[in-house]
Amino acid sequence: MNAFMVELKKWLPGQKRFGDRLLFCLTLSMALLGPQCPEAAVTPHGQPGWFIDMGRFAASAHGTFSCEQCHGDMKRGQTMHPDSEDPFFLKGNANRQYDYKRCNACHKPVFEQYLIGAHAKVLLKQQTDPPDEYNKLPEKQKAPTCGNCHSSHYVKGHLSRVEIGRQMVSVCGTCHPAQSATYLDNYHGKAAVNLGDKHAAFCTDCHGAHHSRSLKDKKEALTACKRCHPEATEGFTQVVIHNTTRDLPENDREKRAHVALIRVVTVLMTILVLLVVGFFYGHSFIWMLRELHEKLRKHK
Amino acid sequence: MTTQEKQSPETFIRFSPLQRLLHMVVMIGFTGLAVTGFSLKFSAQWWAHGFAWLVGGAGHLAYLHRFFAVITYGCVLVHIIWLFYFKLVLKGSITGPQSLFPKVQDIKDMFQHMGYFFGRRSIPRFNRFTYWEKFDYLALFLGMNTMGLTGLFLWFPEFFTTFLPGVFINLAQVLHLYEAILAVALKFVVHIVTTHLRPETFPVEKTIFNGKTTREKMMHEHPEELDSIEV
Numbered sequence: 399m400n401a402f403m404v405e406l407k408k409w410l411p412g413q414k415r416f417g418d419r420l421l422f423c424l425t426l427s428m429a430l431l432g433p434q435c436p437e438a439a440v441t442p443h444g445q446p447g448w449f450i451d452m453g454r455f456a457a458s459a460h461g462t463f464s465c466e467q468c469h470g471d472m473k474r475g476q477t478m479h480p481d482s483e484d485p486f487f488l489k490g491n492a493n494r495q496y497d498y499k500r501c502n503a504c505h506k507p508v509f510e511q512y513l514i515g516a517h518a519k520v521l522l523k524q525q526t527d528p529p530d531e532y533n534k535l536p537e538k539q540k541a542p543t544c545g546n547c548h549s550s551h552y553v554k555g556h557l558s559r560v561e562i563g564r565q566m567v568s569v570c571g572t573c574h575p576a577q578s579a580t581y582l583d584n585y586h587g588k589a590a591v592n593l594g595d596k597h598a599a600f601c602t603d604c605h606g607a608h609h610s611r612s613l614k615d616k617k618e619a620l621t622a623c624k625r626c627h628p629e630a631t632e633g634f635t636q637v638v639i640h641n642t643t644r645d646l647p648e649n650d651r652e653k654r655a656h657v658a659l660i661r662v663v664t665v666l667m668t669i670l671v672l673l674v675v676g677f678f679y680g681h682s683f684i685w686m687l688r689e690l691h692e693k694l695r696k697h698k
Numbered sequence: 699m700t701t702q703e704k705q706s707p708e709t710f711i712r713f714s715p716l717q718r719l720l721h722m723v724v725m726i727g728f729t730g731l732a733v734t735g736f737s738l739k740f741s742a743q744w745w746a747h748g749f750a751w752l753v754g755g756a757g758h759l760a761y762l763h764r765f766f767a768v769i770t771y772g773c774v775l776v777h778i779i780w781l782f783y784f785k786l787v788l789k790g791s792i793t794g795p796q797s798l799f800p801k802v803q804d805i806k807d808m809f810q811h812m813g814y815f816f817g818r819r820s821i822p823r824f825n826r827f828t829y830w831e832k833f834d835y836l837a838l839f840l841g842m843n844t845m846g847l848t849g850l851f852l853w854f855p856e857f858f859t860t861f862l863p864g865v866f867i868n869l870a871q872v873l874h875l876y877e878a879i880l881a882v883a884l885k886f887v888v889h890i891v892t893t894h895l896r897p898e899t900f901p902v903e904k905t906i907f908n909g910k911t912t913r914e915k916m917m918h919e920h921p922e923e924l925d926s927i928e929v
Contacts, residue, residue, distance in 0.1 A: 595756035629856040638862035667876035682891045686895075
């Protein structure tokens, strides 16, 4: 800021030096046109998304923060980012490198839920069990951190329940596409996502946002069902919501049998409908032709 | 099913006021059920969005669907009560040749009628109800009971899963959907075409609304019945 004022004073009436004016104008235009917060770069150079879109960032829920509030001073040891010697210093996949404990400073309850939730458990297992294997895993198979589901720079605040829910279905669906598709084929998904009914359940209403429960345990499932269906019993939890066998363990024979049964009934009903409708459409059509023929013959 | 009362030699009463009323209510109820039900099933489509918006959201769609279901099934109950009254008090026949009860003769009639479509045979001499009228009636009568049952499963899943496995709710959903498609595909197309849009009856068959039919139509469409009346 001081440098700015010095330049400004040089440029103000009374100062006649052309070179300083030129320098000032160049500085100003660089400040206005150039990247605003180059430290926030997260992806390797040359790929889209290198810089943060400050317009979108300013409109986001975190828009009032300075870069340092979340990113600190971007130092490791004595080296500071950006490092002219090493262009890749402190650059890489932010979802894997960022210290998400910083989120805990403001989002304590959900952070704690995440830590005891299924996603964090899988992440810990992936990182510790075969330690070298973790880095070799494709990005999509690594358990998610905060940043995989939430956009830290562009997250919108003050969204309605339905708006959040619609985003959620596509976010969860990036790793659980079969579950997202079958949810949308279910009454819950149709009412909530397609028709915007805020009383219908989105993903997290049953599975918990940060607990990420699989609900394979019947007691857990019953608790989830009872949030909206207080009279639910254990049988109620066996209603198939995600009608798919994808990602289902081999030993879950009960659900596999249920999905197969639903499929068989669907196929049989389709055949029945096609046969009956086909017969009567043909019947009516040929009948029409015959009566038209008779009418025309009478007119002759 | 009722014995024909002769107004004048040229006009016959084919449907009683109760039958005409029930037909009207079922017509409205069935259409309402189809529109609200399919708006939910095909809720990703623009027209479904439009209709859901018109009635005030998914909750209202579900409410209206159940409202139409209740009035439509109410008609079934009234009809069943009337069948008992007809059988027990009026001593009518609900399985005789004048009834809607399916007979072997209907299969024969169907093949003969199809022979007529190809110009090989004459139109069968139909009695009071033809085979396609019997099919229309029985499909709807049975369909409303099965749709009502599967619909109850979906209305009260908490209750039904206290004594049945949860997968029954899913099966009810599949049956409800495919039967709905079948019913709509038949009633909105086949029923309307065969009763109203055929060249013989085009543009509209008024008998079900005013109950009246003429001697000429009776001779053409229900000659057996005319014979039995005029014996």
